[in-house]
Amino acid sequence: MKITKAKYIISAPSLKASPVFNLPEFALIGRSNVGKSSLINAIANNSKLAKTSNVPGKTRLINYFNINDSFIFADLPGYGYAKVSAQIQNEWQKNLENYLLQRRDLICLIHLVDARLPLQKNDLQMNEWIKANNKNCIVAVTKADKISTSKTEKTINDFSLSLGFKAYPFSAVNKQLNAPFIKALEEEISKFTPEIIG
Ligand SMILES: Nc1nc2c(ncn2[C@@H]2O[C@H](COP(=O)(O)OP(=O)(O)O)[C@@H](O)[C@H]2O)c(=O)[nH]1
Numbered sequence: 001m002k003i004t005k006a007k008y009i010i011s012a013p014s015l016k017a018s019p020v021f022n023l024p025e026f027a028l029i030g031r032s033n034v035g036k037s038s039l040i041n042a043i044a045n046n047s048k049l050a051k052t053s054n055v056p057g058k059t060r061l062i063n064y065f066n067i068n069d070s071f072i073f074a075d076l077p078g079y080g081y082a083k084v085s086a087q088i089q090n091e092w093q094k095n096l097e098n099y100l101l102q103r104r105d106l107i108c109l110i111h112l113v114d115a116r117l118p119l120q121k122n123d124l125q126m127n128e129w130i131k132a133n134n135k136n137c138i139v140a141v142t143k144a145d146k147i148s149t150s151k152t153e154k155t156i157n158d159f160s161l162s163l164g165f166k167a168y169p170f171s172a173v174n175k176q177l178n179a180p181f182i183k184a185l186e187e188e189i190s191k192f193t194p195e196i197i198g
């Protein structure tokens with residue numbers, strides 16, 4: 001897969017406000033700061049496409065990116081960000097669940113976890129939810145450049161076993177590590193059958 005174009009499309013507050021693209025869609029889920037925006041930028045070969053920062057944003061929006069006119073990345077707000085009111089969190093939870101359960105062309109969730117950290121409580125909660133709802137999912141183990149090469153294989157296997165989905169190393173810094181992840185995306189995309197319109 002050679003990415004020649006990537007474009008930010010829109011930020012939507014809910015499923016209802018989301019356009020239908022008729023393209024296979026991947027949703028990026030993970031804690032704030034795990035590397036969701038960096039993953040999008042790395043795949044898109046555009047360091048400015050999705051905002052990356054150390055300061056997690058407060059905005060609860062689904063950010064849609066069109067990659068190569070062949071698939072969509074939906075960047076979801078990171079979980080584990082406590083500085084919003086319980087009411088806003090509950091509201092968003094409903095919105096998010098609605099999107100994850102009803103979005104027509106959502107073919108696969110990408111659950112991002114940090115290679116350097118043990119699975120956190122909210123990672124495990126997310127994983128339970130994904131399994132309870134029978135969602136298709138792959139795990140991206142981010143910041144893989146931060147762990148020694150000799151540990152990578154075991155780390156990936158451990159994540160895969162703990163979460164019950166295939167896991168792949170990912171690095172926005174050392175892109176050579178990303179080939180198996182990209183291949184997994186391609187495999188998911190190849191299973192997509194577009195809706196016949198008209
Ligand atoms: N070393 C390294 N740092 C990363 C990687 N991915 C993200 N980061 C850093 O982690 C921080 C959070 O990344 P970001 O993509 O904004 O996370 P998000 O909140 O999940 O969107 C930023 O400082 C990034 O530069 C990676 O693969 N390797």
Ligand SMILES: [Mg+2]
Nearest residue numbers: 036037051052
């Ligand atoms: Mg982000």
